[in-house]
Amino acid sequence: MAPKVPRQQQPDFPRPYTTVDVVIFTVLDEALKVLLVQRPLDTSDPYPGRWALPGGFVDIERDADLLACARRKLLEKTAVRSPYLEQLGSWGSATRDPRGWSSTHAYFALMPAQDVQLAKGANAADVAWFEADAALAGPSLAFDHAQILKAAVDRLRGKVEYTSLPAFLLAEPFTLPQLQKTYEIVLGRPVDKSGFRTRMMAADFLEEAGVVESASHRPPMGYRLKDRSMPVFFPRTFSPRGEP
Amino acid sequence: MAPKVPRQQQPDFPRPYTTVDVVIFTVLDEALKVLLVQRPLDTSDPYPGRWALPGGFVDIERDADLLACARRKLLEKTAVRSPYLEQLGSWGSATRDPRGWSSTHAYFALMPAQDVQLAKGANAADVAWFEADAALAGPSLAFDHAQILKAAVDRLRGKVEYTSLPAFLLAEPFTLPQLQKTYEIVLGRPVDKSGFRTRMMAADFLEEAGVVESASHRPPMGYRLKDRSMPVFFPRTFSPRGEP
DNA sequence: GCAATAGTGTCTATGAGACAATATAGA
DNA sequence: TCTATATTGTCTCATAGACACTATTGC
DSSP: OOOOOOGGGSTTOOOOEEEEEEEEEEEETTEEEEEEEEOOSSSSSSSTTOEEOSEEEOOTTTOSBHHHHHHHHHHHHHOOOSOEEEEEEEEEESSSSTTSOEEEEEEEEEOOGGGOOOOOOTTOSEEEEEEHHHHHHSSOOSTTHHHHHHHHHHHHHHHHTTBOGGGGGSOSSEEHHHHHHHHHHHHTSOOOHHHHHHHHHHHTOEEEEEEOOOSSSSOOEEEEESOTTSOOBOSSOOOOTTOO | OOOOOOGGGSTTOOOOEEEEEEEEEEEETTEEEEEEEEOOSSSSSSSTTOEEOSEEEOOTTTOSBHHHHHHHHHHHHHOOOSOEEEEEEEEEESSSSTTSOEEEEEEEEEOOGGGOOOOOOTTOSEEEEEEHHHHHHSSOOSTTHHHHHHHHHHHHHHHHTTBOGGGGGSOSSEEHHHHHHHHHHHHTSOOOHHHHHHHHHHHTOEEEEEEOOOSSSSOOEEEEESOTTSOOBOSSOOOOSSOO
């Protein structure tokens, strides 16, 4: 009697599609922005003309691993080589892509707006920055990208409470008032100046980069990150007393 | 001239394998344990005889989405239907599986040891609980499962500092001393009794379930979770003063 | 000196940690 | 009453938040 071989052990059982999507954040015009690409109108691809997160299929010839794939997508759309990049989560189901069972590995990236050169790709009619909250409230995105974007915004807003993540949204050198402003933009609320400075200095992740030439008034100190590869975690949160 | 169609838009470009792995935790014999399965010796599958996380290929016929797939793996190995289940992350590369480019979606589960009936599956020579730290220090696991397990243990230990997760490791009703003990086992350090109780009560996620019949001495109050679907987040951490 | 922004000092309520005290059961 | 465990109370000190104050520039 032949041993029962489960279907999954056969070499050629059907496989889902595998994609990588990247939520790219920056701060521009005093707002948290996210990069979206418009899907082409003149193809048979799903969601023609709709805005979507940059991303696409894993190319098993070119991509050594998921992170490399995310970096490739990032480089193609923004020409930025090594921003802060963090895995966000994955979404997969039989129905999220009309072409068939697919799963996507989502990443999110933080970069200074100055670094970005928007690239009109072959497969994207257009590329543009959208205010994060507007992109969530506005006309619905392709696939389940609204869900993914919401998860990314929630994760970013959450982590900003207790990490140095906003520093990755600024070009170096930056000043403490600029950094504070960035925290306030992402959090959507003001932050106490004195407490903010104490917190940043206590975390010991900045190094002085010389006083910045300012337009007028007292010139501020410029800072650089001691280590651009990782954010720092603060012991507590910025939350007002009562709230979690 | 024919438009250049990227290889990826063709319907039949090569796809990676897609799998789901589950890190199943429980507390047993005063230790944090993780469920591992031994890979069969008598097949051509990779890593014969090695211990691995329970998991396997997504079955696009049976699994509606990734979570459903994780639940299926869970049910097959433990006969537990709805434990606490959280997405951990994903790992994918050309080399992690010798059969070819593959990506896995990892989940972690928390369950009371009492609930589990270990099942010897068709594709697993054996199933057993291992102490979490021993599994990490001991002989290496199949694939990149040591990496995944480490991420799971780190995530669990990290979240225990500020969430009610350990409650999902206990059968209801449980007592506050039992819950405290569970926190101490996962954290690997003692916790102050008074502060612990204040914290738990302030979080308001427990409901009384009547006094528990005890062997002797003062009988403790039994508790149930008000909501088994989600953990509660505490405002602060258990960390001793100096440490983060 | 004045305006504007950068940076520091000070006061206080809160709340966590440490530990002491009380409560309730069986023997 | 004694013992063992459960549960509550108290004291103290660090710190986050609020806000006032000083510092340094250009005009």
